[in-house]
Amino acid sequence: MRIALLSTSDTDLLSARASAADYGLANPGRTDPVQWDDLLASADMVVARFLGSPQVYRAEIERIRATGKPVVVLGGEQAPDAALMEQSTVPIGIAGQAHSYLAEGGATNLDQLHAFLSDTVLLSGVGFEPPVRHPAWGLLRQPTGEQDLPGRPDERRPKIAVLFYRAQYVAGNTAYVEALADAIDAGGGIGVPLFTTTLRDAPDDLIDHLAGYDALITTVLAAGGNRPQRPPPVSPTKAGTWPHSPGWTSRSCRASA
Known part of the structure; x- marks a missing residue:
């Protein structure tokens, strides 16, 4: 199963690329939303992580949600951003756990984020591990x-x-x-x-x-x-x-x- 990861954090994209998971990747801060069409069309669901408010990324969020696919919207800080998470179409608890994987970061956590969302949202039954915690x-x-x-x-x-x-x-x-x-x-x-x-x-x-x-x-x-x-x-x-x-x-x- 393929997950589109749109993140304004290049470290998210580096970690996802280094993982063994099937991700489609883009930085929405550097990519025109029109160029996302192929990426979104090929994905089973979308994770978007923005460093900013829902108002700043209103057009991008609407474009993603218009695909009709499951969407997780998260903030780019260590602490969860409730205003952005509310833009998700999945249950808020799933969005919160997805944030934990990205906040901890690294290839292992991006691999398990893919497994977590595949299991809980796409119902793949693959199973998943909790986020690996790193020292502060x-x-x-x-x-x-x-x-x-x-x-x-x-x-x-x-x-x-x-x-x-x-x-x-x-x-x-x-x-x-x-x-x-x-x-x-x-x-x-x-x-x-x-x-x-x-x-x-x-x-x-x-x-x-x-x-x-x-x-x-x-x-x-x-x-x-x-x-x-x-x-x-x-x-x-x-x-x-x-x-x-x-x-x-x-x-x-x-x-x-």
Whole structure:
């Protein structure tokens, strides 16, 4: 059975592509709805995940519902979006469980999302497993190398956390973060890639852990709203002065969230 997955989150699409399930994929933020016709026609049901309100995506939702096929509509944040879920044509409990699979992310969960919807909506009888839970935050890799600056034993290398979204981690989309950490290492610092679901309501243990760094570079929103215009804007990274290396000044750059 084929499920069309329309998501404004590229990590959803990466994870679905890496799964063994039969998905048709598109990002509605970058694709004209007219181009969905073949995708929707070939699918047995549709899952749509939008980072925005029902009003922003009214035309897209109406186009999907007009197919007459079962539809699950979800929000793009970690927390369920009741206003979007109400646009679903399946029972709200099924939509809520579907959100859990996507909020946790990764190929295994996208595989089981397909099995879950095939079983509960399309009545395939294939069976399914519950969502695999991932830690809210963690290190992509442990820091390596000497702590002192070469030839300057009285000055230690600044330790820099590079924060990125957990969704990127579970989707395996981490090359850009590792490249940035490697560049920090090459420049005389210690780059530590660290994934997290959010900084807007960060757990206490993450805050305590971050206190041990000299500076942070973040591609994760620390404040602000959750309703970007399409296409979603990139979020600014932030970096502070590295106090143990006077020659290194603070910079800012932009990276996708």
